[in-house]
Amino acid sequence: MKSKLFAAALLATTLGAAGNAAAKDSLALGIGLEPPHLDPTAGAAAAIDEVVYANVFEGLTRIGPDGAVLPALAKSWSVSENGLTYTFKLQDGVAFHDGTGFDSADVLFSLNRAMAEDSTNAQKGLFEPIEKVEAPDATTVVITLKRPTGHFLFNLGWGDAVIVAPESAGANKSNPVGTGPFSFKRWAKGSEINLARNDAYWGTKAKLTKVSFKIMPDAAASAAALMSGDVDAIPNFGAPELLEQFRSDPRFLVMIGTTEGETILSMNHANEALSDIRVRRAISHAIDRQAIIDGAMFGSGTPIGSHFAPHHPAYIDLTGMYPHDTAKAKALLAEAGYADGLKLRLTLPPPSYARRGGEVIAAQLAAVGIETEIIPVEWAQWLKQVFKTTDYDLTIVSHTEPFDIGIYARDSYYFNYKSDRFRNVYSALTEAVDPTERNSLIGEAQKILAEDAVNGFLFELAQNGVWRTKIKGLWRNRPIQANDVTGAYWE
Amino acid sequence: MLAFAVRRLTALAATLAVAALVVFMVMEVLPGDPAEVMLGLNAQPDTLAALRAQMGLDRPVPERFLVWILAFLSGDLGISYTYDVPVAELIGERMEVTLPLALMAILFSTAIALPCGVLAARFRGGFADTFIMGAAQLGVAVPNFWFAILLILLFAVTLGWTSAGGFPGFEDGILPALGALLLPAVALALPQAAILARVTRSSVVEVMGEDYIRTARAKGLSGRTVLWRHAVRNALAAPLTIMGLQFSFLLAGTVIIENVFYLPGLGRLIFQAIAQRDLIVVKDVVVLLVALVITVNFVVDLLYAWTDPRLRKAGSDV
Numbered sequence: 170m171k172s173k174l175f176a177a178a179l180l181a182t183t184l185g186a187a188g189n190a191a192a193k194d195s196l197a198l199g200i201g202l203e204p205p206h207l208d209p210t211a212g213a214a215a216a217i218d219e220v221v222y223a224n225v226f227e228g229l230t231r232i233g234p235d236g237a238v239l240p241a242l243a244k245s246w247s248v249s250e251n252g253l254t255y256t257f258k259l260q261d262g263v264a265f266h267d268g269t270g271f272d273s274a275d276v277l278f279s280l281n282r283a284m285a286e287d288s289t290n291a292q293k294g295l296f297e298p299i300e301k302v303e304a305p306d307a308t309t310v311v312i313t314l315k316r317p318t319g320h321f322l323f324n325l326g327w328g329d330a331v332i333v334a335p336e337s338a339g340a341n342k343s344n345p346v347g348t349g350p351f352s353f354k355r356w357a358k359g360s361e362i363n364l365a366r367n368d369a370y371w372g373t374k375a376k377l378t379k380v381s382f383k384i385m386p387d388a389a390a391s392a393a394a395l396m397s398g399d400v401d402a403i404p405n406f407g408a409p410e411l412l413e414q415f416r417s418d419p420r421f422l423v424m425i426g427t428t429e430g431e432t433i434l435s436m437n438h439a440n441e442a443l444s445d446i447r448v449r450r451a452i453s454h455a456i457d458r459q460a461i462i463d464g465a466m467f468g469s470g471t472p473i474g475s476h477f478a479p480h481h482p483a484y485i486d487l488t489g490m491y492p493h494d495t496a497k498a499k500a501l502l503a504e505a506g507y508a509d510g511l512k513l514r515l516t517l518p519p520p521s522y523a524r525r526g527g528e529v530i531a532a533q534l535a536a537v538g539i540e541t542e543i544i545p546v547e548w549a550q551w552l553k554q555v556f557k558t559t560d561y562d563l564t565i566v567s568h569t570e571p572f573d574i575g576i577y578a579r580d581s582y583y584f585n586y587k588s589d590r591f592r593n594v595y596s597a598l599t600e601a602v603d604p605t606e607r608n609s610l611i612g613e614a615q616k617i618l619a620e621d622a623v624n625g626f627l628f629e630l631a632q633n634g635v636w637r638t639k640i641k642g643l644w645r646n647r648p649i650q651a652n653d654v655t656g657a658y659w660e
Numbered sequence: 661m662l663a664f665a666v667r668r669l670t671a672l673a674a675t676l677a678v679a680a681l682v683v684f685m686v687m688e689v690l691p692g693d694p695a696e697v698m699l700g701l702n703a704q705p706d707t708l709a710a711l712r713a714q715m716g717l718d719r720p721v722p723e724r725f726l727v728w729i730l731a732f733l734s735g736d737l738g739i740s741y742t743y744d745v746p747v748a749e750l751i752g753e754r755m756e757v758t759l760p761l762a763l764m765a766i767l768f769s770t771a772i773a774l775p776c777g778v779l780a781a782r783f784r785g786g787f788a789d790t791f792i793m794g795a796a797q798l799g800v801a802v803p804n805f806w807f808a809i810l811l812i813l814l815f816a817v818t819l820g821w822t823s824a825g826g827f828p829g830f831e832d833g834i835l836p837a838l839g840a841l842l843l844p845a846v847a848l849a850l851p852q853a854a855i856l857a858r859v860t861r862s863s864v865v866e867v868m869g870e871d872y873i874r875t876a877r878a879k880g881l882s883g884r885t886v887l888w889r890h891a892v893r894n895a896l897a898a899p900l901t902i903m904g905l906q907f908s909f910l911l912a913g914t915v916i917i918e919n920v921f922y923l924p925g926l927g928r929l930i931f932q933a934i935a936q937r938d939l940i941v942v943k944d945v946v947v948l949l950v951a952l953v954i955t956v957n958f959v960v961d962l963l964y965a966w967t968d969p970r971l972r973k974a975g976s977d978v
Contacts, residue, residue: 205698205742205936213700289711291699342744358743358753359924359932360827383826385922389809393824394922397816549692549937557696 193659195379196640198652199391199400201407203359203384206342209328210283213291215569215650218328219405220362220382222651225266226331226347229257229276229310230322236481236571236648238322242271242332242348243310252317252602253300259308263371265334266352273304279332280312292329298599317600319607320572327571328651350375350655360384376642376658395421395635402636402643404652407521409467415635425469426632426646427480430567432470432522434530434625435555438585440562442511449622451501453491455537456530456625460493465525469631475615476574479629480646483611487619487626498537507538513562515541518551522630523565530565530625559583567630571649574614575599577623584623591617664965672954679950680732684725687939693717694741694937715741728943742938750929751945757827757918757925761841761848762910766903768849769856774899776853777860778892784865792857799854804913808847808920815843825921844921848913852906856899863898867891897964904960908953 204216209226223231229243240246243257263271280302283290290296298318303311314321324330337346345353350372351364362382366375383400385391388408394400395415406412415421434456436443443449458472471479474487502508513534517527524545531541541563546554555561559581568576576582578595594617598610619626632647642657695711696703712718716727731738737747780792816824822843830837867873868891876886915927922928926945933941 203932205938206744212698213703214698286706287710287714289699289707289714291703291707293704293707357827357829357924358745358750359928360829360922383922384924385825386928387919387922390812390825390920390922393809393812393817394826397812397820397824399816399823399826547692548935549690549697552696553691553693557693 193401194377195381196377196402196654196657196659197381197383197400198654199385199394199403200382200652201384201386201388201391201405203386204362207345207353207356207362208333208341209331210279210333210338211289211291211342218650219652220364221345221347221349221353222328222331222649223349223653223655224351224364224380225345225349225353226328226333227349228325228327228331229259230326232323232326232571232649232651234644234646234648234653236646238326241326242276246322248602252600253314255312255314255321257310257312259310260371261308263348264369265337265348266346266367267334267337269334269336271332271334271348272307273310274307275332275334276310277302277304278335278338280330282333282338283330290329292327295324295327295330317602319599319601323572326649328649351380354379373655375655377654380654380657382652401640402634404632404634404636404643405647406633406635409469409631409633412467412469412633412635420638421635422638424632424634424636424643424645426634426644427471427478428569428630428632428647429478429571429573429649430569430630431473431476431478431573432526432565432567432627432630433476434627435561435564435566435584436624437559437561437563437583438587438623439559440513442505442507442513443562445505446622447501447505448507448511450491451498451505451537452534452539452625453622454494454498454501455533455539456491456627457493457533458488458627460533461526461529462628464529465522466628466631469633470628471631473626473629475619475626476568476577476624477611477615478571478648480648481572481611483608485612485615487615490619491622495537502538510538510540512540512542514544516544516546516551516555516561516564518546518548518555518564518566520567522567526565526627556583559585565627569630569650574611574618577614577618586621586623588617588621591621665962668958668961672958675954676947676951680729680947681725683943683946683950684728687943688721690937690939692937694939697937698742728940732944732947737944738940740933740938740941742933742936743941747941747944750941751926751948754924754926754929756830757841757923758911758914758927760838761845761914761917761923761925762907764838764841764845765848765852765910765913766907768845769853769906770903772849772853773856774860777857777899778864778887780857780861781864781868782887789861793861796854796857799850800858802851804847804851805916805920807850808844808917811843811847812920825923827923827925841923844917844923847920848910848917851913852910856902856906859902860895860899863895864891867895870894900960900963904957907956911949911953 200219202216204220205212205214207217207221209217209221227241229241230238231241233239242260244260246255246257248255259273265271282288284296284299298314298316300313300315305311333341334346350367350370352367354363354365356362361384364380366378385394391403392411395403412423416423436449438444462468462470472488473479474490477484515527515531517523527543531543534541555564575595577586578592594610594614598607598614601607601610636643639660640657641660644653695708695715695717699708699711740747740750743750776792780789783789812824815821827840828836873886873891876890914925915931918925918927930942930945
């Protein structure tokens with residue numbers, strides 16, 4: 170019914186509206202979640218980076234649209250022979266938005282602040298390998314590591330590692346002051362966040378003069394806002410069922426990209442049944458990934474066979490390891506002693522991929538004799554019950570942090586998975602610097618996770634973007650949780 | 661009258677105190693640690709501990725209750741965990757949206773319901789009655805968010821007369837701001853108007869059967885005078901009570917409507933605050949809402965007692 174109404178409305182607008190006039194230089198983006206605050210160094214919420222990453226704040230390095238590490242405030246760097254000493258050459262002539270100058274002292278301040286005892290940086294672990302940070306002169310920073318760390322340059326490109334100034338760091342939550350091409354203008358809480366072009370920017374200046382991030386939590390409302398012209402783009406559109414009507418509308422582009430969100434059916438290895446690899450393999454055989462993608466995500470999503478993003482150069486396709494095979498699943502269950510069936514709890518957090526996907530998975534598991542009790546919970550409860558106290562059997566969640574395969578090497582992470590084999594490979598990986606060696610280790614890590622059927626690996630969350638045809642330079646893929654609009658412009 | 665008011669005020673204060681305690685306890689048993697929610701899936705234990713200490717969450721429960729309630733009474737609503745700004749400031753900003761929205765909705769619903777209800781009663785059984793009551797039936801059955809979506813589709817998407825939501829703020833003038841609240845207020849008002857119209861109708865119909873109406877008719881007063889001077893005036897007590905009750909429904913309704921129209925109001929604030937476990941905001945807003953609702957009920961009671969002296973007396977016997 171709703172979509173019919175939308176179709177009717179769409180027809181009316183296509184016939185009636187006289188397209189958008191002359192080239193605009195401002196952009197209105199719809200985002201689903203309002204950031205709690207605007208300091209990326211003091212919170213994990215993706216919504217923070219979605220507004221300020223690369224636009225307002227910059228780090229020594231930055232992540233490009235394809236996930237590669239690019240120079241940012243550091244224009245170049247060199248790494249010592251033993252992989253322990255990184256020497257960064259900084260851009261000069263850089264100023265913060267409040268006019269204070271940027272130099273190596275700010276880098277020193279930012280990194281020390283993130284590493285400090287009382288630091289509330291959500292990704293403090295990224296800085297753990299750092300032994301010391303020194304600033305021999307104003308445009309040079311030398312970072313010494315405790316041990317070689319392969320993804321150190323990538324880590325410096327996270328939003329949590331942006332460079333802030335001692336003069337303004339304390340107030341960044343409500344008044345972010347960075348060095349980026351856009352400066353913060355206004356935050357009408359609950360409504361929108363406005364950025365304006367920083368005309369004193371040190372690098373290539375932005376083409377847009379104004380960007381506003383409009384907060385619209387309801388997917389139907391954001392569809393209406395796009396159609397009525399209230400917003401120009403929704404980089405992460407929450408209602409895949411409504412995409413079809415935008416596809417058929419020449420005013421809009423629908424961009425299905427990839428994200429860093431591995432959506433998995435997490436299994437609690439502390440559960441007796443699930444500690445048995447045969448049961449986990451049975452579950453893996455019971456899962457029909459494409460049916461979940463079609464049924465829960467309206468076809469958007471890429472099947473994965475391990476915990477790794479398909480757009481990464483080191484990705485290997487392991488989706489064939491456990492083909493959908495109910496007979497095999499039943500046989501494995503019988504072998505493990507659950508021929509008469511098995512009862513498990515399936516705890517589902519609020520996102521629709523979990524709630525809808527959970528229904529499909531419950532049906533697929535039922536087909537092989539695993540009965541699930543679906544327990545819907547809200548987010549905070551999920552964090553407490555599933556993530557912290559690991560009081561669950563199965564759950565569905567998207568792990569959206571980039572390159573987060575290391576969680577499988579952590580003590581007491583909520584899967585309760587323990588494998589010396591994986592730990593050894595991962596610790597070799599963290600120290601490896603040579604790209605070929607790294608890729609082969611990453612491949613091996615993926616294989617171990619798949620072989621152990623640690624979790625049910627479902628699909629890589631798609632980035633469903635919808636925007637006006639005439640806006641260019643927005644990112645299709647999302648290798649990092651950000652809406653980088655520094656290169657966006659109207660045609 | 662004064663004794664009545666004083667008694668009512670005492671009860672009001674007691675209710676508030678109990679509400680504050682209950683709200684605090686509920687927050688305590690609610691699963692979910694604000695610090696965990698803020699730091700997400702990759703947080704290290706020492707970072708969590710640092711943030712908890714910074715937020716004062718590591719202190720004992722009774723101490724936190726006392727700190728909160730004493731500060732609250734002195735007018736200090738504390739600092740929002742997630743937004744890091746004073747809660748009073750947040751609530752103030754949000755009230756700029758929710759208060760006019762709720763007032764507009766009450767105004768609309770009253771303006772639609774009272775005449776319609778009286779009209780239906782006056783022409784009881786006739787076409788107007790059937791039509792109005794049919795519409796009211798529909799209005800009661802259909803939830804307000806559905807009205808909201810229909811209104812957006814018609815006026816924003818199809819006709820392009822208004823934007824699909826959002827709030828420009830009062831800085832750019834009063835009219836654009838109130839204009840942005842028009843559709844949401846209508847969506848909120850329609851179901852309320854439907855209920856109110858039905859109550860008004862039955863109340864007027866009931867009063868029309870009373871002896872004093874027959875007396876008034878017998879005195880030779882015209883039908884219109886009897887209806888408006890005698891019947892409607894006496895029939896207002898029931899709709900008045902409903903309006904008082906509706907006020908609390910209205911506040912609940914704004915949570916949904918503010919989400920559909922992405923309005924930065926109090927409803928959205930509390931919705932988000934619960935999701936993010938911004939407990940201090942939740943506690944403050946809930947207690948303020950409780951205060952607001954019981955104050956409105958208090959005012960309605962006073963109006964009630966004022967229109968009907970018998971109630972004052974009855975009240976003093978209790």
